[in-house]
Amino acid sequence: MFFRSEVFAHLLVTFVYFLLVAIARWRFDLSLIWLWLGAFLGTFLLDIDHLLYWFVTHQEEEDSKEAERIVSDKMRATKGFGRIKEIIKDFYALLQRVHSSHSRLIFHSVVGQTILFVLAIYIVTSGGSVLGSALIMAANLHLLKDEWADFGRNKDHLADWLFWQIREPKLREYLKEYLVGVTLVFLILTGLLIKGI
Structure with missing residues (x-):
């Protein structure tokens, strides 16, 4: 039951992503503790929405x-x-x-994702906290994983919860382009995360 659950899927995606980040930064010191703590906390941060x-x-x-x-x-x-x-x-x-x-959650939306990306850009580029950088990147990863999973399962459901704050029906036609765009932004932020921490 647990291995088929949403929680397990999020933990698995987070583990693989941050394992790759940890290997790519090629620095094995105490900051890894903060990286993994931020990754764990950030994975569940968006559940506050519920x-x-x-x-x-x-x-x-x-x-x-x-x-x-x-x-x-x-x-x-x-x-x-x-x-x-x-x-x-x-x-x-x-x-x-x-x-x-x-389907009407505050951060599980295009507006919430924009806020998370702005925070990620600020936190990751300020070069301060490994914990903060990992936390905000894990929160963004959580949302990105949910978006791609729903894109594969039910595009109408994805459009319903992603664009609920914006009443423009034509946005549904651009789901794939939107997801590719936010994925590219996420990958750029990942590069900055690896270089900066």
Whole structure:
């Protein structure tokens, strides 16, 4: 079950990408710890979108009410760290059931992707933090993986969640060109990441 899950797919893509980045930079020092920590955290950063969906932007939805019930039930029933672990486990199960219905997410969109790319350009070119650079690149990789996966499975679904903030139906015709463009931007940022860290 786990090996077929969305989480496993994201972790696998992230592992392969950052393994190649680590090898390409050819520097094996303590900064690798920050690189891998940023990669791991960035992989799950965009999942905050689903929490915003449940608790901020779409509280009226049935799955949002279920997420709220999970929190209130676990807060009463469990104590300490076990409570957080149980909430995450139940959120994961809920998200597996309703993932495809969440098509109005803030960062899972063309506007959100633009913001992520601007942040990536700033963080990667400023040459500061390996952790920050890896985190923002992993978040961008997460979104890119989702886009290409949906492009292969269901282009209409991809266009629905990617362009929901822009009401221009002709954009759907340019999905492939858009994906090739953002992939090229991502590869350029990867080159800057390898050179800069």
